[in-house]
Amino acid sequence: MKKILSICLLLGLGACTFAQGRLPSRFNLPANSDTAFNLPGKYFQVLRDTGMALTFNQVRTNTWLAKFEGGEKKYPPGHPMSSHVLWTRYLLHNRANKAKEIALSTEYSTVDFYFRKAGEKWLHKTTGYRVPYSKRNDLKLINTVTYTLEPGEHVLIYERQYNNWQTISPGVRIGFARTTIQQEYISERKQTMKLVLALIAGVVLFAAVINFFFFFMIRERVYLYYGLTLLFGDWCYFHLWIQDLIPEDPARSSDAGNTILLFAIFFSLFTVRHFLRTNLHYPRWDKFLHWLSWIMLIFVPLAVIAPNDRFNIIRSIPQVIIFTVLGALAVTPLLFLGKRFSEARLFLLAFAPFVAFLVSLLITLGLKYRGLQPYLASVMLFSVLWAILVLSWSLFLRFKRLLNENARQALEKERMAREKETERNELIARQKVELEKEVQERTAELKQSLHELKATQAQLIQSEKMASLGDLTAGIAHEIQNPLNFVNNFSEVSMEMLEEMEEEMGNGEWEIAGEIAKDVKLNLEKINHHGKRADAIVKGMLQHSRSSSGQKxxxxxxxxxxxxxxxxxxxxxxxxxxxxxxxxxxxxxxxxxxxxxxxxxxxxxxxxxxxxxxxxxxxxxxxxxxxxxxxxxxxxxxxxxxxxxxxxxxxxxxxxxxxxxxxxxxxxxxxxxxxxxxxxxxxxxxxxxxxxxxxxxxxxxxxxxxxxxxxxx
Known part of the structure; x- marks a missing residue:
């Protein structure tokens, strides 16, 4: 029976080939291996949908079937024939004596798979990181679809691959469900890696908090920018959890992750500028980095949300800008090699592994060498951790140095303050002796003036008692009114100032006490002047007064x-x-x-x-x-x-x-x-x-x- 089905399938595929154009050669799945592999280019064909408008029914018409090309032919990113939508077709044959469940994974935005066995209808499955979770098929968490081939069966597969970020390079990777599930869900190594990543994310978050603390301690902006770089970089990890929280809106979570990564790169530029003090050493280069960071922050999101164009010009802008930024980050410390600038050397030491990662990334993206891809994550992880450790240690040493410098300056200020305090105390001591002597003299004069004032007041009262005896009292009262007002006012003010002077002397404010003593002296002179004037008037008035016994x-x-x-x-x-x-x-x-x-x-x-x-x-x-x-x-x-x-x-x-x-x-x-x-x-x-x-x-x-x-x- 199986032989009959195989003959029918071959006849059916032959008819399709005659009617629709030559299909790629069929590929026999390995019988005794479940290891994932890349399908050789001669076993699949591609159709570049530069207009991104073709449907599955259209690509199976004679007009488009003839335009499928061999998988060996590749175009670099930015080429007029490169595309964000790529149709791929291939034939798989299970020659093993047991069923094979293949697993087709993707790293692109959206991939539609169309499966057809001989005598059956087309089966459609979809997956991709921008596809809502409920609309994905099979292994949803890892963007993988599965398909089972019984022994001796053939299947024709069409793939429509769409990527919104960059153009797609032809390639087909065939995996097997059992192995994929083992690696992604069961493997202890995978789970251990997740724990390690979570631990690293916690360490990075702690480092960000420490840098914020350093910033609030010494107000050095480099700690603020570095802390923000670590914080946004750490959020790139937590962004994966955001996808789990909003599984039905993967586009938004993906854009959020890209935005967070963009801010991490943005603040990393500011960190480099302030860490190396480029504004002092290379002002023009510093301005270039400044404007480059803002250009990246503004134009990269605009290019990402822009509609895909035929020639991919707009979509190439983010890659050009970001690689320019990364290149500027790598070049900046090299400018300081000729200078004996220890921080530049530390910076180079910190980012040496990162440069290796960039080289690997360029090779992978530019040459499409997929053999390096399994190692990129490890290289990137090591380079990021190394950079964080070295930069954090460098900034900690810088913080310690600044603290020591601040402490030294504080001690110097304290020493100078003690010297000034000693000189001031000596001056105050001398002034205190002089002031005490002057205060004693003025106090004696004030007491005498107060005594005379009381006598004057008594005389004034006595003169008022004689107001009805004649014109003399009214005249004398009028004459004594003004000096008595002055005496009263200045005596009250002097008393208040003496109390204030005693308070300031008790507080050690000898300069203020000296100023008060001068004011008291002026008041005493005025009291003395007006007191003498009142005294002369009162003496004349007393001659006309008489006392009352007050006896009731x-x-x-x-x-x-x-x-x-x-x-x-x-x-x-x-x-x-x-x-x-x-x-x-x-x-x-x-x-x-x-x-x-x-x-x-x-x-x-x-x-x-x-x-x-x-x-x-x-x-x-x-x-x-x-x-x-x-x-x-x-x-x-x-x-x-x-x-x-x-x-x-x-x-x-x-x-x-x-x-x-x-x-x-x-x-x-x-x-x-x-x-x-x-x-x-x-x-x-x-x-x-x-x-x-x-x-x-x-x-x-x-x-x-x-x-x-x-x-x-």
């Missing part, structure tokens, strides 16, 4: 208020005959006697009456006969307090200054007509001397009312 005694407040009201009114009338005012009294005759300092409280009433008369007199001058000046005095008992209120219908007090009327030296009267001490002293006498309150009520332009409240007991 039961007093009829109605009589006291009425006495001082009349005294003040008649005193003002004596000085100004034109002055007149209506006096209104409302005394509570049921008031009990109250224990007060009669003389002090009388001065308070005298100040309030004088202010009221002054206000109504000023308003009378302004309004004329249509206005009647009125001053009202009222006493009454409120709970446990006695209240005396003084009200006038004068100009009132502006609301904006109402909170300031009890402040010393504040007055609403024109200059020369008030000292600003009357209400201040009155407030102290009522609140501090008698434990009472002094309240003001006013409406500007209408009235002013002051309420004195003192405890009943």
């Amino acid at each position: 005694e039961p007093t009829d407040l109605n009589a006291l208020a009425d006495e001082y009201l009349r005294l003040c009114f008649h005193g003002l009338r004596a000085k100004d005959k034109s002055f007149n005012s209506k006096l209104v009294t409302d005394y509570d005759h049921a008031l009990p006697p109250v224990s007060v300092a009669k003389q002090d409280l009388g001065r308070v009433l005298l100040n309030l009456f004088a202010n009221a008369f002054y206000s109504v007199a000023a308003k009378k001058k302004r309004l004329g006969d249509g206005y009647e000046p009125t001053v009202t005095v009222q006493t009454r008992l409120i709970d446990q307090e006695i209240e005396i209120s003084v009200t006038d219908n004068g100009s009132g007090i502006p609301q904006k200054v109402l909170d300031k009327i009890y402040q010393p030296f504040f007055t609403t009267k024109p200059t020369g007509e008030g000292t600003g001490l009357g209400l201040s002293l009155s407030y102290d006498i009522v609140t501090k001397g008698h434990g009472g309150t002094l309240l003001a009520e006013t409406e500007e332009g209408e009235f002013a009312r002051f309420r004195i409240r003192v405890p009943r007991d």
